[in-house]
Amino acid sequence: MASFPAILNSEWTKIRTVRSTGWTLALTFVVTAGLGALLSFLTNHNFADFRKGATGPFDPTATSLSGIALGEIAMIVFGVLAVGNEYNNRMIRVSLAAVPQRGTLLTGKLVVVGLLALAVSLVTAFVTFFLGQALLGGHRTTIGSTDVLRAVLGAAFYLTLLCLFSAGVTAMLHNQTLALGVLVPFFFLLSPILSAVPKVKNVAHYFPDFAGREMLTVFPGPEAPYGWTEGFLLCAAWTLAALVGGAAVLKNRDA
Template identity: 55%
Template sequence: MAASQVIRSEWTKIRSVASTVWTLSLAVVVSIALGMLVSALSRSQFDQLSPRDRLSFDPTYISFAGMSLGQLAMIVFGVLVVSNEYSTGMIRTSLAAVPQRGTFLFGKIAVAAVLALAVGLVTGFAAFFLGQAVLGPHRAGIGDPGVLRAVLGGGLYMALIAVFSMGVAAMLRSPMLSLGILMPFFFLISNILGNVDATKKVGRYLPDQAGSRIMRVVTPIGDDTPYGPWGGLGIMALWVIAALAGGYLLLKRRDA
C-alpha cells in the first residue's frame, strides 16, 4: 500500500473513534480552564508577592499552568491511537493490508502528530490570550520578547507529549500497561524528581521537565538550568526519537 493510502486510512481510523475526539477535546478544555483559574489566582495574589517573586513573575507561563493536566489527555490520545488496534485485534488486519511495518507505524504517527500539533497550537494560543485577559494589568503581550516563541512552543510541547506516548504504546502494545506507566510518571514521579534537591539535576533532563522550558519567558531568580528553551525542547525531542525507535524495532521483530 502506498504511503498516501496509509495516511488516508489512518486518518479515517483516528476520526472514526470517539475516544480520540473526546481526549483531544478534554486536553483543550482542561488546559484553558485551569490556566484561566491559575491566572485569576495569580492576579489576586500579585500584591502580596515579595520583590524577588515579582522579578520571577512570568505571566505567559502562568497562563499555561493548565497544560500540566491537559498533557495527560494528550498522553491518553497518543496511547489509544496506537494500542487500540492491539486491544481489538485489528492489528492483524492492518499489518496484512500494510506489510511494511515501518510505513504502517510512521503513517499512523504522522497523522496523529499533525492532529496533536494542531490541537496543541489552538490550545496554546487560546490559553495565552484568555489567561492574559484574566491577568489584566499584569499581562504580557504576544509581541513581547520571547512570548510568541513560548506560545508556539506550548503547541509543540503538547504534540511531542502525544508522540512520545505513541512510541511507548508501540513498545508495550497494551493500553492499560502504557497508561499505567505514563500517567504516574508524568503526573507524579517526574514532579517529585524535579523538585527534590537530591534528584533535581536528574529530573531536569526528563522529557516533560526539559520540554516545558520552551513555555517560559522569564527565568526564575537562582535558576541554574544548563539549557535554554530550545535546548530543553531538543532534549524532549531526543526522548521522543528514542521512544519511536524502540517502538519501531519491537514492531518489526514481534508477531502481531
C-alpha cells in the same frame, strides 16, 4: 502494497471513528484553557499575595499557560489510544495484512497522530494565552513582546512531542493499559518526587516533562539548568528514542 496517501487516509479514518480519541483532544483544550484562565484570574485579583517573597520577574505567559500541567494528561492518553486501540481489539493484524511494510504503517499512523496533535496544540496554546492575558488585566503581556510568541509555540510543540512520545512507548509495549500504567506514574509521580529530593533532583531535570516546560517560559527560574533550546532538544531526543524503539519492536515482534 497500499500507497502512502491511502495509508494516511486509513489512519485518519481509524482515529476519527473512535470517540475516545476525539474526547481526549477536546479535554486537552478544555482543561488547559480552563485551568489557565482560572489561575490567570486568581493571579490578577491576588497579585500581591502571589508575588510575596518572589525575587524574579513575573511571567504572565507562563501563568496563562500553566494549565498545561494537567492538559498534558489528556494528550498523553490521546497518544496512547491512537496507537493502542488496534492492539486492544486485535485489529493490528488486519492492518498488517493490508500493509505488510510495518515501518510504513507506523510512519503513516504517527504522521496523522502528530499532525492532529499539533493542530489541536496550536489552537489550545494560542487560545489559552490570549484568554489568560485578558484575565490578567494590567499584569498582562502581548504576543509581540520578547520571547512570548516563542513560548506559546513552545507550549504547542511540547504537547505534540509528548503525544508522539506516548505513541512510541505504546508501540513498544503493544498494550495501551500497560503504556498508561508506565507513562502516568512516570510523569506525575516519579518525576515530581525526584525533583523534590535534593541528591537526585538533577536527574529529573533531564526528563521530558521538565525539559519540555522550559520551552514555554519567558523568564527561566534562577535554578533552571538550561534554556528553552536545550529543553526542546532534550524533549525531542526522548520522543525520537521512543519512536525508534516502537518501530524496532513492531518490526521484530509478532503482533
